[in-house]
Structures are given as structure tokens and as C-alpha cells.
Amino acid sequence: MTAHVSSARTERLFEILSRGSSSSCLITDLSDIRWLTGFSGSHAWLVIHTNKLFLITDGRYTEQARAEIDAQQADVDVIECRTKAAMIATTKSLTVGASVVQFQDSHISHQLFCLLQNELTASLMPLDASSKFLRRFKDEAEIEIIESACRIADQALAHCHGLLSQGLSESEVRDELENAMRKFGADGPSYDTIVASGPINASRPHHQPTRTKIEDGHTVIIDVGALVSGYHSDMTRSFVVGPMSAEQSDWYAAVRASQQAGVAACRPGVQASEVDAACRKVLIEAGLEQYFTHGTGHGVGLLIHEEPFINSSATAILQAGDVVTVEPGLYRGGFGGFRVEDLVVITEHGCRILNSSPKDPTCPPSQPMT
Numbered sequence: 001m002t003a004h005v006s007s008a009r010t011e012r013l014f015e016i017l018s019r020g021s022s023s024s025c026l027i028t029d030l031s032d033i034r035w036l037t038g039f040s041g042s043h044a045w046l047v048i049h050t051n052k053l054f055l056i057t058d059g060r061y062t063e064q065a066r067a068e069i070d071a072q073q074a075d076v077d078v079i080e081c082r083t084k085a086a087m088i089a090t091t092k093s094l095t096v097g098a099s100v101v102q103f104q105d106s107h108i109s110h111q112l113f114c115l116l117q118n119e120l121t122a123s124l125m126p127l128d129a130s131s132k133f134l135r136r137f138k139d140e141a142e143i144e145i146i147e148s149a150c151r152i153a154d155q156a157l158a159h160c161h162g163l164l165s166q167g168l169s170e171s172e173v174r175d176e177l178e179n180a181m182r183k184f185g186a187d188g189p190s191y192d193t194i195v196a197s198g199p200i201n202a203s204r205p206h207h208q209p210t211r212t213k214i215e216d217g218h219t220v221i222i223d224v225g226a227l228v229s230g231y232h233s234d235m236t237r238s239f240v241v242g243p244m245s246a247e248q249s250d251w252y253a254a255v256r257a258s259q260q261a262g263v264a265a266c267r268p269g270v271q272a273s274e275v276d277a278a279c280r281k282v283l284i285e286a287g288l289e290q291y292f293t294h295g296t297g298h299g300v301g302l303l304i305h306e307e308p309f310i311n312s313s314a315t316a317i318l319q320a321g322d323v324v325t326v327e328p329g330l331y332r333g334g335f336g337g338f339r340v341e342d343l344v345v346i347t348e349h350g351c352r353i354l355n356s357s358p359k360d361p362t363c364p365p366s367q368p369m370t
Contacts, residue, residue, distance in 0.1 A: 009036055012134065014051055019128045022100035024049045026091060026116075029107040031302040035135045038072030039065045040230060045087055046076075047094045054079055054094050056087050084112075088119050098122045104131065136299060136307045137321030142231065143345055143354075146300065146323055149186065149233035150343055150355040152226040156180035157237060157357050164220055165241055165364045170195040170209035173222075181226045190225030190232040191304050197221075197241075202336035205294055205329060216242040216366045219336030221329075225304070232304045234325050235355045236341035242365040251288065251330050252338050252361050258282040259340040262296055262326040266344055266351035272314035272324075279328040280312075291332050297325035300343060322346040323354070 013036060017023050027033055027046035034040050037053065041061040047054040053076040057065055062080045069076050081087045095101050103116070105126040117124055138146070159180045163173050174195045181189060196207035197220040207221075214220060223236040238255070240248050258279045265278035276296040283289040295311030300323050308316035310324060318324070324346070329339030340359060344351040 008139070010053065013048065013131075016128050016131050016134065017048065017102060019130075020100070020102050021125060022098055022102055022122075023051065024095045024098035024100065024122065025102040025127065027104060029104055031306075032104075032134055034230060034302060037065075037074050037076045038068045040068060041065060045091065047091050049095050049098060053077070054090075056081050056090055058082055084115075088115055091116070092120050095120065095122055100125050102127045106132065133307050135301055137319060138301060138323050138345070139321070142301065143321075143323065145229050145231045146233060146343070146345075147354045149190065149226040149228040149231055150235065152181050152184045152186045152228065153190075153224050153233050153235050154355050154357045155184045156186075156226070157222065157224060157235075159184075161239075161363070164214055164239055165366050167213060167215075167366055169211045169213050170197055170201065171211055173214065174209040177222070177224050181224075184226075186226035186228055188227050190227045190234060193225075194221060194223035194236075196223075196337070199334050199336050202338075203331040203333045205331060205337070205339070214241060214366075217245075219248060219338060220363075221337060221339050223339070223341065230302050232300050232302075233355065234300050234304060234327075234341065234343050235357060236327055236329075236339045237357055237359065237361075238338040238340060239361050239363045241363045244362065247335070250286075251335075254283055254286040254288050255328055255330055255338045255340050256359060257286075258292075258328040259326055259342070262328060263342060263344060263351065263353065266318060266324065266326065266346060268318060268320050268346055268348065270318050272308050272310040272316045272318060273312055275310050275318075275326065276312050276314065279326070283328065283330070288330055291330040291337075292328055293331060294329070297327055297341075299324050318346050320346050320348050 025048040033046045044057040056079045065078045101122045160176045174193045178189045195209045196202045197214045197218045201207045202219045218241050220239045225233040261282050262279040265275045279296050297310035299306040327341030331337035343354045
């Protein structure tokens with residue numbers, strides 16, 4: 001399954017270039033290069049000059065690049081360069097006649113900037129700020145792939161849910177989840193899978209799984225996503241092994257209500273900070289907002305964290321085609337924590353949740369494997 005490169009993508013780039021002082025541009029962000037050409041390798045530059053695209057890469061990737069570009073029916077010339085000096089010289093020759101070459105200032109080192117500035121006859125100018133939103137709005141093909149990645153993560157979690165009450169460690173459950181995702185068709189995990197249990201580990205939002213055994217009474221946070229054809233999914237579910245205490249029940253109910261409020265706020269024309277505020281309002285009313293220690297969400301696509309970001313200072317306006325997470329959580333050392341996260345796509349009139357795993361936090365009491 002692949003997201004076919006369409007002429008609409010290059011037209012979006014040309015529109016951004018037209019706002020600057022030149023139609024010549026150097027793209028060094030590999031995710032942008034993949035989105036524009038289909039090339040998935042780890043080393044390339046994309047040069048744009050007079051609405052023509054040239055992919056520069058080395059001998060490890062030239063055949064792969066031509067094959068991937070042909071598969072996408074993209075109009076891109078592939079040029080092999082074995083050294084950085086050769087890449088710079090080729091960029092210089094391809095942009096002859098340009099007085100200015102726009103570049104991605106957030107994806108280039110100062111050292112490379114100086115080399116380019118010394119060698120190119122054209123002046124260098126940062127791309128229009130909107131270039132960082134180049135991939136933000138997902139087309140139907142991209143959404144289809146992301147949704148398939150969500151289904152795989154759903155399947156893997158359903159497959160592994162019963163393991164939480166079998167006395168396994170966090171890392172053992174993590175391994176089973178990642179193996180299951182590959183079995184169900186993923187290229188791999190979308191990120192380092194989180195399995196965080198107990199009064200200490202579950203209080204750390206980005207805990208890395210350890211050999212800590214999952215025991216009765218533990219809160220357990222599982223943050224899992226699948227990678228499919230370069231696109232990511234992202235989902236979190238939280239559980240309690242055995243009977244829930246009154247405090248655990250209250251905290252989970254607050255997180256669940258907060259997450260529902262955030263999803264309900266996701267629609268076109270809404271400022272991203274308003275989604276964050278909707279989640280926090282519920283937690284403020286429950287007297288728990290101090291334990292919500294991170295932003296509410298972020299965009300997901302060829303990167304697991306990309307525009308638009310959803311937090312209290314976010315100014316982005318949600319639009320149809322945005323794919324974002326809504327993931328409020330509560331964490332307290334000595335207690336543990338809960339997080340509930342869905343991946344949603346913004347539609348013309350609201351949003352649609354892309355994953356379908358149940359949000360029931362209960363697990364049977366521990367029954368260690370023999």
C-alpha cells in the first residue's frame with residue numbers, strides 16, 4: 001500500500017515558492033522529499049528549478065530512487081553524486097540563472113549553509129514559513145494508509161490485552177505488541193512502544209519498558225502505533241489489573257471525559273489551543289489539572305510528531321485533512337497514571353476517529369503463567 005504522489009503536491013510546493021523571490025529551491029527534509037517524489041531512502045536532496053524536480057542521491061540509492069519514482073509516476077530526474085562536494089556542484093549547475101535559491105533553514109546545518117553560500121552563484125533565502133506545513137493536510141490516499149496502520153495497532157492490542165494479567169514484564173508485553181503488529185502487516189512499530197505500569201513507571205508519560213512485572217493493582221499505560229508505507233499511527237489505552245480503587249476509578253473517569261471533550265472540539269476552523277482548553281476544562285473541574293503535564297496532541301503522518309501541534313499556546317487553525325492525536329493524561333508518582341489517546345482526521349463538519357480499540361480499563365486479576 002502506497003500513497004501515490006499527485007501533481008497537487010508539487011503544485012502546493014510551487015505555490016509556496018511563488019510567494020518568495022525565486023522559483024528555485026533546495027529541499028533537504030527527507031520526509032518532504034518522500035512526499036513529493038516517493039523516494040524513501042535516507043540520503044538525498046531535491047532541487048527545484050523552473051518547476052522541474054531533480055533528486056540528487058548517491059550510488060546506494062540511485063536504482064531504488066528511479067524505481068520508487070517510476071512507481072509513483074512522478075516527473076523527477078535522478079542524478080547520482082558520490083560526495084557532498086559533488087552534490088553542491090550539481091545544485092549549482094541545476095540552478096544556473098537563478099538569483100536566489102530558497103532553502104529549508106530548519107533542516108540544514110550551519111556548516112552546509114556556509115558551503116552552499118560560498119559555492120552557489122545565487123543567494124540563499126529561507127523558504128516561506130508556510131513550507132513547514134507542506135505535508136500537513138493529508139489526501140485520501142494518505143488517510144487510507146494511516147487508517148490501515150490504526151487497524152493494525154488495534155488488532156495487536158486486542159491480541160495482547162490478555163497478557164496484562166499473566167504476570168509478564170513491561171518489556172515482554174512490548175515485544176509481543178511489536179511482533180503482533182508485524183504479523184498483522186505493519187513494517188514495524190511507529191515509535192518506541194510504551195508499556196508503563198505501577199505507581200512509579202506509569203507516572204512517567206514517556207517511560208521506556210523495563211523488566212518490571214505487571215501486578216495486581218497496577219495502572220498500565222500502553223502507547224502503541226504501527227508503521228505502514230512510511231506513515232504512522234498513534235494510540236494510547238490505559239488499564240488497571242484487578243479491581244479498581246475509588247481513586248483509580250475517579251482519575252480514569254476524568255481522563256476519559258477530558259479526552260471525549262477534546263475529540264468533540266476537533267472540527268474545521270477551531271484553533272488548536274481550543275482543543276487543549278476543552279481537555280483541561282474537564283480536569284480543572286475535577287481538581288486534577290495539575291497532573292496533566294504535557295500538551296494535548298500533535299499531527300501524525302510521515303513523522304510521528306508533526307504540524308499541527310495541540311497545546312495551550314498553539315495558534316494553528318484546524319482544517320479538513322489534518323490528522324491529529326487527542327491524548328490527555330494524568331500522572332502522579334506513587335499512584336501511577338492514565339492516558340487515553342485517539343487519532344482523528346478533521347473532516348468538513350467535525351472529525352472522525354481512526355482507531356477503534358475499546359476504552360474499557362478493566363483487566364482480570366493477575367494469573368501468572370506456569
